Amino acid sequence: MSADTVKKFISFDALPGFLARVAETGTVYAPRREGGAVVYRPLKPGDAPELGARPTESCKHVVFPRSETLFSFDLKAERPALTESPEPGPAVVFGALSCDARGFLAFDPVYNGSGTGGSARDTYYLRRRSRTLLVVKACKSALNTCFCNWVGGGPASPQGADVLAVETEQGLVLDILSEQGAAFAESLPAASEAQAGAALAAVKAVEDSLPGAAELSAAPAALASLFSSAEFWKNESAHCLYCGACTYLCPTCYCFNITDESDGLSGVRLRSWDNCMSPLFTLEASGHNPRPNKADRLKNRVGHKFSYYPSLHAGRFSCCGCGRCIKSCPSSVDIRKIVLDAVKEAANV
Ligand code: SF4
Ligand code: SF4
Numbered sequence: 001m002s003a004d005t006v007k008k009f010i011s012f013d014a015l016p017g018f019l020a021r022v023a024e025t026g027t028v029y030a031p032r033r034e035g036g037a038v039v040y041r042p043l044k045p046g047d048a049p050e051l052g053a054r055p056t057e058s059c060k061h062v063v064f065p066r067s068e069t070l071f072s073f074d075l076k077a078e079r080p081a082l083t084e085s086p087e088p089g090p091a092v093v094f095g096a097l098s099c100d101a102r103g104f105l106a107f108d109p110v111y112n113g114s115g116t117g118g119s120a121r122d123t124y125y126l127r128r129r130s131r132t133l134l135v136v137k138a139c140k141s142a143l144n145t146c147f148c149n150w151v152g153g154g155p156a157s158p159q160g161a162d163v164l165a166v167e168t169e170q171g172l173v174l175d176i177l178s179e180q181g182a183a184f185a186e187s188l189p190a191a192s193e194a195q196a197g198a199a200l201a202a203v204k205a206v207e208d209s210l211p212g213a214a215e216l217s218a219a220p221a222a223l224a225s226l227f228s229s230a231e232f233w234k235n236e237s238a239h240c241l242y243c244g245a246c247t248y249l250c251p252t253c254y255c256f257n258i259t260d261e262s263d264g265l266s267g268v269r270l271r272s273w274d275n276c277m278s279p280l281f282t283l284e285a286s287g288h289n290p291r292p293n294k295a296d297r298l299k300n301r302v303g304h305k306f307s308y309y310p311s312l313h314a315g316r317f318s319c320c321g322c323g324r325c326i327k328s329c330p331s332s333v334d335i336r337k338i339v340l341d342a343v344k345e346a347a348n349v
Helices: 014-023 099-112 123-130 179-184 193-209 220-227 230-236 243-250 294-312 324-328 335-348
Strands: 008-011 027-034 037-042 067-074 081-084 092-096 132-137 163-168 171-176 254-262 266-273
Touching: 008 014, 008 193, 014 027, 014 092, 014 171, 014 243, 027 179, 092 099, 099 123, 099 132, 123 132, 132 179, 163 193, 171 193, 220 294, 220 335, 230 294, 243 324, 324 335
Parallel strands: 027 092, 092 132, 132 163
Antiparallel strands: 008 171, 027 037, 067 081, 067 266, 163 171, 254 266
16 A cells, blocks of 8 residues: 555445445445355445455456356247347446455456467456456455465555555545546545554554565476476375365456357357366367366466466466465365475476
8 A cells, every 4th residue: 555645534334325325336246244155246235345254255256257148049030149148237346355356467368368378359358347346455464375475466455456445443544546446436535644544554564464475486487397297296186176166266267168058049158167177177079188187187277377377478477375275175285385396396306
């Protein structure tokens, strides 16, 4: 958080009313408790977001729905027709984690054609992305699974955010980071010097509480050098159940599958999240599978995030260090350990 940016203030009491007004012109997604999980859901008027809870899932589904209808078709009709899905409306994610906002930055070059991996632009992603405003809520503490600071982030990183909200005793100080963020917070009063000072102190406290970052600059080359090391990957993947929890919860996993669901000659074309830890991900129609075992699949997942993606996107890792894959893995597979093991192993080869 910079001392130089415009800062606004909203009290906790005023927040539900403010968000209800925002929701009159679009959908406001915010953390909500559902069963044992904290998920980003559309906020009902008058509801307060659960800002103290750490979302179990990322908010990537706001711009990349779990399953989305691309178009419907009716080839039975007298005049066969394809009907595009309706344009999405504006959305605000209020209370995103800073790592989740950085996750969007990993999606962007893949879907907007600006990376060196290809020039295709994905209309379905881009139209949601351009209409989504991100209000990041700075974390007040880090979990032992968090490692955002290893990969260029931090608990109050402004990267990818339109507004950075920092909790103080009386309410939220909103650091305005984009034009859209300024429009969002236009009706709110400026933060006082004391409020802005309290926010800066809160950010410093949480940043200071984080353990030091591991040095990962050697990771891309190390992982590339271990591509053919079957033994290394067999050991690292020994406990993996290939359940896919890591991919579905990951804010930077962007693979999808396309399916047609039809009743005879009419139906819909869907795009749905896919999961590279599943053997079905690469199963070809011939029956051949280039990644038949879990070692191959884990190598691909880790290698993609820490080696192949950086080689296509200016050295940036496609992991934001949220730690969800570590926290939610039923077999305690820890991506940090795999990357550090790879760096060590490559240095010893
Ligand atoms: S969550 Fe764990 S067990 Fe499941 S696929 Fe991922 S690494 Fe394997
Ligand atoms: S790989 Fe794991 S730590 Fe990295 S962004 Fe995905 S879920 Fe988070």
